[in-house]
Amino acid sequence: MEANIEVSGLRKRFGPVLALDGMTFTVTPGHVTGFVGPNGAGKSTTMRVILGLDAADEGRALIGGQPYRTLRRPLSQVGTLLDAAALQPSRTGRNHLLWLAHSQGLTAGRVDAVVELVGLGSAARRKAGGYSLGMRQRLGVAAALLGDPPVLMLDEPFNGLDPEGIVWMRGFLRSLAAEGRAVLVSSHLMSELQDTAGHVVVVGRGRVVADASVAELIAAASGDRVRLRTTARPEAMTVLADAGATVAVTDRDTLTVAGLAAERVVALLTTHGVPFSEVAGHRATLEEAYMELTRDAVEFRADGAR
Template sequence: MIVVNGLRKRFGSQTALDGMTFSVEPGQVTGFVGPNGAGKSTTMRVILGLDAPDAGTALVGGRPYRSLSRPLCHLGSLLDAGALQPGRTARNHLLWLAHSQGLPGRRVDEVLERAGLQGVARRAAGGFSLGMRQRLGIAAALLGDPPALMLDEPFNGMDPEGIIWMRRHLRGLAAEGRAVLVSSHLMSELQDTADHVVIAGRGRVIADTNIAALLESAGAGRVTLRTDAASIDAAAGVLTAAGAVVTRADARTLAITGLAAEAVVSLLTSRGVPFAEISSHRATLEEAYLELTRDAVEFRAMSPSPSPSPSPSPSPSSEVTR
């Protein structure tokens, strides 16, 4: 279990962490998301003892990471897939890590197989693609068979097959009872992988919740109605009279809030108004994330201003002869 409590950290005049607090529970994948500058990387560095907080604590299994005698047996981590000696083979890269923790050589072969790298174990890691380096980083994180894992952007550089493998692998690790923390900007992958999500902004936690509950609340009360053009005005009138807020999306579609889908069906049926389709809106993690972090974005691009129209060049017929 990873427990972060009241972390504060400044770099000069810049506040990186402002009371960051959350926990990563065993048996589930916890997504860690937020805009650039939200404090995600600093939080993970503090957990690993790479940065010292100004206040607060970060504990792995109830202890600071720096106090652990064999840390890879408590927390496996992947912060930078490129952090390796490029001339070493994949197997030798893992061997020196294993030896540093007192782990047997056979454990290296086990994690190479689990990461799907047994066929390239004797190739120099410097020649690996980013996706293969990600797999090697996962193998390194698993060396000590730790009860907790922390991975930063593990989907980066993965091809479709690799993304599917990573998604299944992370869920499998949680199913084994491990606490898994995954930071990523790929919301669609986290939505399909994580059970829980921690959303950070400006150095603090904005939301710490179950993903299913978050999506349900984000999409609550939004209904789409499709009907024929001849019936759309009648449908809008009936629903508005019942207290719904109705917006016409196009000639045959209404967006409705304030009434559940079941109530819309019952109301239109009782009034004899025909319809082709009624569906409740299912929010995505990306939609919920953008709504929650709207005021926490540190860097926001300005909308481009329209370019001024160039002054027309004088035509030969308008030239003045002196």
């Protein structure tokens, strides 16, 4: 099976709400694809449609060229973490994995292997009702890996993880992708994916807003802006604004200047005798790029709420 996910033209309406509005993207193997957007942008709905849990009104979603509902032993083709809290509290973590394994014709040996892999250890023999959120996420990842699938889909896997857990999860996802799997990870916080995702699909209002590699996104968001550190903020703002630049105050002694190249900024400040300690090309964070891209979606939602 080809390790990819193809989503094209998904539309779905829940009563008056258009949850998906032509959602289209492809997830390819070898790197982690971030699936990012504000809450309610349609990430979970898209994942549920891909997994055959919800039916789309229009469009199609294929995994390795096939609809999920036609897969035989699907856990060996797609590993999923949707809701880590979806557990029978009185069943042990190991037994949760065991029934999943048995349903796919897998053995208890495989269960022990994935328990080891996610570092659940002896907790696996305790009742799942007593698990912390972090342990549930690990159990969910173990369940996703049970069938050693070439495709992984994880919905908000960082939720509830402590910093140590987040570091572990990032490394784990990267290594899974490095093994040649297609890994789709949704999150409503771009920062979580900063060092993990190689590719990002940004969604808002049920459609794709941006679909690019992380490097491209950051370059686009950085634009031709210059970061300026100065103790004479008002003077610098006057001089640069007079020269036609757009100046924004970033914090107490830094300004972000748009519309002028770094050399021009240095020349102008020197000419007018304005002191400065640092001039640098601005490099946006993934978070900033994301904020820029989803601003419309968020604003629209705020309007709609009124």
